[in-house]
Amino acid sequence: MATPAQISANRANAQKSTGPITPEGKAKSRMNGLTHGFASAQSIIPGEDQGEFLALLADLRTEYQPVTATEEILVEKMAQTQWLTQRALNLQGDAFLDLLENKQLGVPKHLGLLIRYYTTADRAFHRAHTELVKAQKQRKNDEIGFGPQKAADPTPKTPPETPTEDFIMHEPGLDLVEQALGIQKKAA
Numbered sequence: 001m002a003t004p005a006q007i008s009a010n011r012a013n014a015q016k017s018t019g020p021i022t023p024e025g026k027a028k029s030r031m032n033g034l035t036h037g038f039a040s041a042q043s044i045i046p047g048e049d050q051g052e053f054l055a056l057l058a059d060l061r062t063e064y065q066p067v068t069a070t071e072e073i074l075v076e077k078m079a080q081t082q083w084l085t086q087r088a089l090n091l092q093g094d095a096f097l098d099l100l101e102n103k104q105l106g107v108p109k110h111l112g113l114l115i116r117y118y119t120t121a122d123r124a125f126h127r128a129h130t131e132l133v134k135a136q137k138q139r140k141n142d143e144i145g146f147g148p149q150k151a152a153d154p155t156p157k158t159p160p161e162t163p164t165e166d167f168i169m170h171e172p173g174l175d176l177v178e179q180a181l182g183i184q185k186k187a188a
Helices: 004-016 023-030 050-064 069-101 111-143 176-181
Strands: none
Touching (some): 069 111
8 A cells, every 4th residue: 555655756756757749759659569560450560561562452453353342341351461461471480580590499489479360360361352252253143133043833832631520529438549540449
């Protein structure tokens, strides 16, 4: 538990620490928590070339020629996940190079995490690709009027016959099954 003197000293020190004031300082401090950028909202992190990312996106747009908004989203998702896949591979390589430069043997400390991010991004790329191909195929089929059609049933369905009143009415002393089978009990 803090004493009243410590609390007032903490408050006085807190007034001196207001954080960055200049736009450059704010931009720099915004990146303090960035380690690998896989959970970042930004596609491009410091050290990466935005021009390369835009070229990848342009290449995918040229290859898949998205027409609808959904197709465009899937192409962008493919570019982002491919970018993350490549980032994971680069960071894995950097981790091994750091070990070699420090003349250490073994496995990099964060290798498992980097492999997991690589695998996740790679699967997301293939999932987006599959969805894109499926959406484009469906759009093309719809354009030419080719789609699933319901086959007409040639025989109309008739309701099942209802039991006759004779069957429902039963003789006293006979079970319904016995009556239906025509079996009579012998009097005892």
